[in-house]
Amino acid sequence: MAGASLAVLIAAIFAAFIWSGFNVRETGLAERQSHAALSQSRLVDSLILDIETGQRGFTITRDPHFLPPWRAAEARFPAQAAELVRLSRSPAERSLAVQISRAGQSFIDTYSTPLVNETRQGNPHASSLAATLTGKQKVDALRHMFDRYTATERSDVAAREAAADASARRATAVASAGFGASVLLIGTYSAYVIRVIVWPVRNAAAVATRLAVGDLTARMPMTGRREIEQLETAFNTMAESLESSLAQAREAHERLRLLYDSSVAVGTTLDVTRTAQELVDVAIPRFADFATVDLAICVLRGEEPTVAGDTSMQRAATGGIRHDAPLESAGAMVKGGLPATGGSRSAPRPMLVHDLSACPQWRADNPQEAERLTAYGMRSLITIPLITQHVLLGMVSFWRSRPAPFEKQDLIDAEGLAVKAAVAIDNARRYTHERESALTLQRALLPQQPAEQPAVDIAYRYLPAGTRAGVGGDWFDVIPLSGVRVALVVGDIVGHGIHASAAMGRLRTAVRTLADVDLPPDELLTHLDDLVLHLEDAPANGERGATCLFAVYDPVSRHCTLASAGHPLPFVIAPDGRVQEIAGEIGPPVGVGGLPFENIELDLAEGSTLALYSDGLVHSGTRDFGEGLTLLRSALASSPDCLEAACSTIMDTLLSGPPEDDVVLLLARTCALTSDRVVTWDIPADPECVAQARTLAVEQLEAWRLPALTFVTELVVSELVTNAIRYGTPPIQLRLVRDTALICEVSDSSNTAPHLRRARTFDEGGRGLLLVAQLTQRWGTRHSKGGKTIWCEQALPAADNSPAAGGDPDDGTPAPEA
Numbered sequence: 001m002a003g004a005s006l007a008v009l010i011a012a013i014f015a016a017f018i019w020s021g022f023n024v025r026e027t028g029l030a031e032r033q034s035h036a037a038l039s040q041s042r043l044v045d046s047l048i049l050d051i052e053t054g055q056r057g058f059t060i061t062r063d064p065h066f067l068p069p070w071r072a073a074e075a076r077f078p079a080q081a082a083e084l085v086r087l088s089r090s091p092a093e094r095s096l097a098v099q100i101s102r103a104g105q106s107f108i109d110t111y112s113t114p115l116v117n118e119t120r121q122g123n124p125h126a127s128s129l130a131a132t133l134t135g136k137q138k139v140d141a142l143r144h145m146f147d148r149y150t151a152t153e154r155s156d157v158a159a160r161e162a163a164a165d166a167s168a169r170r171a172t173a174v175a176s177a178g179f180g181a182s183v184l185l186i187g188t189y190s191a192y193v194i195r196v197i198v199w200p201v202r203n204a205a206a207v208a209t210r211l212a213v214g215d216l217t218a219r220m221p222m223t224g225r226r227e228i229e230q231l232e233t234a235f236n237t238m239a240e241s242l243e244s245s246l247a248q249a250r251e252a253h254e255r256l257r258l259l260y261d262s263s264v265a266v267g268t269t270l271d272v273t274r275t276a277q278e279l280v281d282v283a284i285p286r287f288a289d290f291a292t293v294d295l296a297i298c299v300l301r302g303e304e305p306t307v308a309g310d311t312s313m314q315r316a317a318t319g320g321i322r323h324d325a326p327l328e329s330a331g332a333m334v335k336g337g338l339p340a341t342g343g344s345r346s347a348p349r350p351m352l353v354h355d356l357s358a359c360p361q362w363r364a365d366n367p368q369e370a371e372r373l374t375a376y377g378m379r380s381l382i383t384i385p386l387i388t389q390h391v392l393l394g395m396v397s398f399w400r401s402r403p404a405p406f407e408k409q410d411l412i413d414a415e416g417l418a419v420k421a422a423v424a425i426d427n428a429r430r431y432t433h434e435r436e437s438a439l440t441l442q443r444a445l446l447p448q449q450p451a452e453q454p455a456v457d458i459a460y461r462y463l464p465a466g467t468r469a470g471v472g473g474d475w476f477d478v479i480p481l482s483g484v485r486v487a488l489v490v491g492d493i494v495g496h497g498i499h500a501s502a503a504m505g506r507l508r509t510a511v512r513t514l515a516d517v518d519l520p521p522d523e524l525l526t527h528l529d530d531l532v533l534h535l536e537d538a539p540a541n542g543e544r545g546a547t548c549l550f551a552v553y554d555p556v557s558r559h560c561t562l563a564s565a566g567h568p569l570p571f572v573i574a575p576d577g578r579v580q581e582i583a584g585e586i587g588p589p590v591g592v593g594g595l596p597f598e599n600i601e602l603d604l605a606e607g608s609t610l611a612l613y614s615d616g617l618v619h620s621g622t623r624d625f626g627e628g629l630t631l632l633r634s635a636l637a638s639s640p641d642c643l644e645a646a647c648s649t650i651m652d653t654l655l656s657g658p659p660e661d662d663v664v665l666l667l668a669r670t671c672a673l674t675s676d677r678v679v680t681w682d683i684p685a686d687p688e689c690v691a692q693a694r695t696l697a698v699e700q701l702e703a704w705r706l707p708a709l710t711f712v713t714e715l716v717v718s719e720l721v722t723n724a725i726r727y728g729t730p731p732i733q734l735r736l737v738r739d740t741a742l743i744c745e746v747s748d749s750s751n752t753a754p755h756l757r758r759a760r761t762f763d764e765g766g767r768g769l770l771l772v773a774q775l776t777q778r779w780g781t782r783h784s785k786g787g788k789t790i791w792c793e794q795a796l797p798a799a800d801n802s803p804a805a806g807g808d809p810d811d812g813t814p815a816p817e818a
């Protein structure tokens with residue numbers, strides 16, 4: 001009742017306020033309009049004044065400058081007078097406004113305009129006293145009208161203001177009375193609420209607070225007062241059930257926390273065995289006392305499991321609250337036996353054994369093992385198959401020795417753990433498979449053992465990337481060339497994985513093919529660049545943007561020529577241990593096109609070491625390129641003389657863990673052929689000198705104690721020198737090199753390359769190169785800036801195939817030049 005009365009009273013007060021506000025609003029609107037009418041009357045009055053001033057000034061002074069304001073006021077008067085009529089609200093005001101409008105228009109039409117016209121015409125009457133008095137009378141009449149209009153309007157404004165003040169006073173009186181009554185009713189109602197509601201609710205809040213902090217003994221006294229009785233009963237019922245609800249909530253939270261932690265902790269790496277161990281670690285001791293993970297052999301190898309394949313497994317991970325559990329350790333083979341599961345071995349199902357001692361099926365599978373486990377204290381078991389995409393990867397077993405056995409809810413949680421672990425293990429298996437495939441492909445494409453050659457001593461290291469990005473495409477090669485020369489190659493493919501390995505194989509094959517043509521390094525890289533530009537799939541596979549460094553070393557001249565396509569230039573370690581960084585232009589990466597490659601020429605002392613490397617050795621996420629180069633230079637300066645030991649020292653210095661990218665390090669120590677193993681003659685361009693060239697070659701072979709090669713060498717020299725004289729251009733040189741093979745070279749300044757052809761029966765020529773190709777191991781042509789060189793190699797006899805064999809140095813003295 002009190003609440004209803006208070007509501008009615010407040011509604012009445014609000015109604016009074018609204019009514020008073022409406023009156024005040026209406027009064028305010030009328031007052032604003034009255035002020036607008038007063039402002040408009042002053043504006044019309046000022047227009048009449050402007051008209052009078054303009055006509056009088058023009059009449060007296062006849063100055064035309066008075067006419068523009070006069071015309072403007074005369075033009076504005078009708079519209080402003082009509083606006084004054086519109087703004088007038090009362091009939092009296094409207095009548096006065098109409099009179100002002102008509103009188104003003106009459107003043108303009110009958111007096112002001114004719115007077116101005118007469119003044120223009122020069123009529124003296126316009127400036128007479130009579131005309132002036134007439135105008136003054138008309139203006140005075142108009143001003144009297146304006147005064148009456150202003151007085152009427154102001155009296156209306158005062159009346160409205162008085163009415164608004166009266167309405168406000170009435171509203172204030174009503175509101176004051178209502179407010180006093182409201183305060184009285186509110187006080188009465190508040191006392192009632194405090195006694196009947198607030199005090200019992202405070203008691204309930206105190207009980208709720210005790211329950212919230214864990215005091216489950218708190219109870220609310222039963223007062224039995226109407227509505228509060230229901231509240232007291234509800235609180236007491238809640239207190240009785242809160243303990244069990246809280247325990248269930250904690251258990252559910254622990255289960256959810258376990259599943260969340262497993263999703264975070266399992267699968268942090270892409271290693272199958274590590275992922276299995278993470279599953280064991282997250283389950284112990286929160287979920288189980290002991291746990292084992294058994295995986296199929298093919299899964300551990302990274303191979304693709306089959307639906308109905310070999311089910312033999314290997315223990316991948318194990319753990320427990322104690323270390324003396326009678327469970328097979330990691331690495332043991334698991335064939336048959338425990339743990340038993342439902343279903344078949346190729347398609348097992350999850351199984352819950354609530355009490356191991358009371359499960360005949362489980363004990364019958366392996367009685368001795370069962371007896372040993374129960375004697376140890378194993379009480380309960382859950383086995384879950386690790387299945388992904390309907391394929392069995394392995395099994396996980398959870399054991400409890402605690403008094404509380406596994407329940408059905410634990411089986412659901414175990415299945416959740418197994419599902420997350422199966423996905424992580426399968427991801428690790430796929431990564432292992434792809435990585436092993438890429439590594440296998442890369443090993444097959446990289447040189448298994450650098451070819452033996454006398455130009456340089458080689459030591460190298462190659463490490464694939466150890467990150468999740470996979471194996472990269474870094475590669476190297478050592479290619480024997482004609483004339484005892486050797487090519488050293490290091491490259492880097494963009495990207496990782498099998499595509500990068502395949503792209504590396506294609507580039508390595510292309511480089512080997514181009515190297516066999518004996519192209520200079522800059523031309524070889526140009527051809528390689530064109531080749532990649534024409535490969536449609538080069539951007540996707542990584543050839544476009546790849547880097548390559550190609551260096552050619554000649555042990556006879558101890559000269560090295562190299563060119564780079566976006567690859568870091570090598571270091572040179574002098575025989576005295578000084579480390580020098582090669583300076584030169586680095587061309588664009590392969591596949592960019594349109595930019596040239598430049599050769600860098602070096603003369604190396606015998607025993608110098610070239611250090612070629614990939615950027616993975618010096619650059620990483622924690623070390624910039626410049627810092628890595630400084631560290632590599634320091635490691636090269638302090639490296640031991642043994643190349644193998646130097647490789648190990650450098651790798652240990654620059655790599656502190658698995659590399660983020662593939663790493664290649666190639667050390668090549670230069671050798672030099674002594675003058676007793678290289679002989680050069682200048683041959684005149686005269687056919688009669690062919691016999692002399694044969695004689696010089698035979699004498700040199702006798703000096704080298706190689707009589708078994710005399711016949712073939714004599715024939716080869718005869719054919720090659722004859723071709724050079726007949727088809728080439730002087731100067732002509734004949735060179736014999738004795739190393740692991742006997743090399744015969746004939747050079748001339750012509751760029752015309754010979755080729756094999758099949759001679760017909762009556763052809764006079766065409767058989768020389770065919771004989772050379774048939775009688776020697778291999779032959780070829782290489783071009784240089786000064787012309788071309790035709791070369792061929794013969795195998796040394798078994799007793800002389802070593803560079804150290806073949807007599808004393810005195811026996812190898814070159815014959816005099818022809």
